[in-house]
Amino acid sequence: MKMSSNNDDICDDRDREPVAGLSAASSCIILSLCLDDDRKLSPSSQFFPVYTHQCFPAEYISGWQPMSSAEQSSQQVYQRWRYGSVGEAPVAMQEKHASYKNIDGQEKQIEVNVLLSPSCDKCKIGVTTSTPPPLGSNVNTDEPATKKVKKVTFEEADDKSTKQLSIDDVIKKIQSSIPPIVSVTINGSSTSTATDGAKTDTTDFNYLSHPIGAVVKSYKRKIKYNNDTVEEGDFVITLAKGSDPSVASYHNAIQPLARWFIETADDVNISDEDGGFWTVMYLFRKHDDKSPDNMKSSRYSLAGYITLFHFHAPFRKPNPGIIVRVCQALILPTYQRAGHGSDLLLSVHEYADRYLEDFASPSTGMDIVEVNVEDPAPGFVALRDSVDYKRFVSLSESMRGTIGEFPDVTSKDYFQSSHDVLSISSLLKITKCQTEMMHEIYKLAAVERWKKDSKDNERIQQVETNYRLMVKKSLRSHRTEELGACEGGKEEQKALLAKWFDQTHNQYRKILGLV
Numbered sequence: 001m002k003m004s005s006n007n008d009d010i011c012d013d014r015d016r017e018p019v020a021g022l023s024a025a026s027s028c029i030i031l032s033l034c035l036d037d038d039r040k041l042s043p044s045s046q047f048f049p050v051y052t053h054q055c056f057p058a059e060y061i062s063g064w065q066p067m068s069s070a071e072q073s074s075q076q077v078y079q080r081w082r083y084g085s086v087g088e089a090p091v092a093m094q095e096k097h098a099s100y101k102n103i104d105g106q107e108k109q110i111e112v113n114v115l116l117s118p119s120c121d122k123c124k125i126g127v128t129t130s131t132p133p134p135l136g137s138n139v140n141t142d143e144p145a146t147k148k149v150k151k152v153t154f155e156e157a158d159d160k161s162t163k164q165l166s167i168d169d170v171i172k173k174i175q176s177s178i179p180p181i182v183s184v185t186i187n188g189s190s191t192s193t194a195t196d197g198a199k200t201d202t203t204d205f206n207y208l209s210h211p212i213g214a215v216v217k218s219y220k221r222k223i224k225y226n227n228d229t230v231e232e233g234d235f236v237i238t239l240a241k242g243s244d245p246s247v248a249s250y251h252n253a254i255q256p257l258a259r260w261f262i263e264t265a266d267d268v269n270i271s272d273e274d275g276g277f278w279t280v281m282y283l284f285r286k287h288d289d290k291s292p293d294n295m296k297s298s299r300y301s302l303a304g305y306i307t308l309f310h311f312h313a314p315f316r317k318p319n320p321g322i323i324v325r326v327c328q329a330l331i332l333p334t335y336q337r338a339g340h341g342s343d344l345l346l347s348v349h350e351y352a353d354r355y356l357e358d359f360a361s362p363s364t365g366m367d368i369v370e371v372n373v374e375d376p377a378p379g380f381v382a383l384r385d386s387v388d389y390k391r392f393v394s395l396s397e398s399m400r401g402t403i404g405e406f407p408d409v410t411s412k413d414y415f416q417s418s419h420d421v422l423s424i425s426s427l428l429k430i431t432k433c434q435t436e437m438m439h440e441i442y443k444l445a446a447v448e449r450w451k452k453d454s455k456d457n458e459r460i461q462q463v464e465t466n467y468r469l470m471v472k473k474s475l476r477s478h479r480t481e482e483l484g485a486c487e488g489g490k491e492e493q494k495a496l497l498a499k500w501f502d503q504t505h506n507q508y509r510k511i512l513g514l515v
Helices: 007-015 024-028 068-083 098-102 167-177 245-260 340-359 378-398 421-428 432-453 457-478 480-484 489-511
Strands: 029-033 108-116 123-130 181-186 189-192 214-224 230-241 277-288 298-313 321-331 368-373
Touching (some): 024 098, 108 167, 123 167, 167 245, 214 340, 298 340, 340 378, 368 378, 457 480, 457 489, 480 489
Parallel strands (some): 321 368
Antiparallel strands (some): 108 123, 181 189, 277 298, 298 321
16 A cells, blocks of 8 residues: 655645545445335445544544455545546555555454434444455455555654554444434444434334425436436425424434535534524435335435525615525435435525415515525535526526617627626525626626637637636625735736636536536
């Protein structure tokens, strides 16, 4: 095993968004949805955590290493993550994530399986340990033995880093990131009882008989499992009030799972109404109940959720009202990349549009005037921008002829700030800054369409310059503090603006499907 001694390489790692199964700790932990009636591990619905730092700060389990197969998979994940594909990586270097620098290859191996109930409000723990093969040996005889490479580090040695955690300590550390534990099995032997909030009766380890909250949307969607099998599933989106004790109890049980997938995830008390109030939009998968006594009934398993905090903004302009903040959004990995996140976020906006008519308390009479997002991760930023752009285009088409036509793209006037940003942001219930971004994407789409029909290269360059100046002007207005902190004067500011424009332009092109 070889880890780079170059500090720049470590910084590069930290600049990237992590992925599942990347770190040493992540490779030791497998989560699995129990979606069969035998309550057994299903390889087709297994997934690794993305983040483990809240349980294991250095992202490794002290005194333990992953199973050999998991470590090999982690190496491949790292090389794809860093180089784009395994084939492009310097294979001879045998590079892995920086967390592996704490492992010398002589520790015992561990695999922690977390079997989640279909409702995800309880779990079973299965721990398997093993003695690793001797250094220099290779389980796969078709491959040469990995050369042991001396590790180089610039950090001071920490004697505590080599101390082996007991299995009980490992379980205690992950307990804050999993629902209440029903049972624990170590190397096939049952060893402990349930944690607080969980029942030992295995019949309770089951589906929900009805979804939590009121159903606001139903749809069908294909599900692709890890083994490449595909099936169509039924899904429902529900809206639940955090002030409901049964909702709060359920959410308290499932929300620890977010720590594996959201970097800054923390538990919230959704029943707390200090300064505002909470609602939760859940995504449940609907299953047919196959038991003989329930031929026509359905049962439900958790697929994801979005938490929404509502607070009053009496001085907001142009209109006071309620602001809804998206605080946490999670789609379980089994259901990711299928459009569920977009459906949930669209449902949030539909809820905001119908709030005064269908959901508001008669005593307040206040409407939702804005939906925004708290500290979004890059992936959620892309999702939000995509959803907002589709809504912007739909609104623009519906208002065609009432707000006036845009000037021709070859005119400099086309790239002036729009006078109706505030009115459109009010209609879409998004921030003014977000509306300006949607305008810029909309205009980029028009420019790209125009370029396909234009043969005049000089004119194309001028139009592209006009667009670039418009976006840079917007960036300058929104990031004045960062530009003011530049010590290199105008030249450094110019270079920084050029960098920001390239990043923004690439982001916009992705939303338009141009890259």
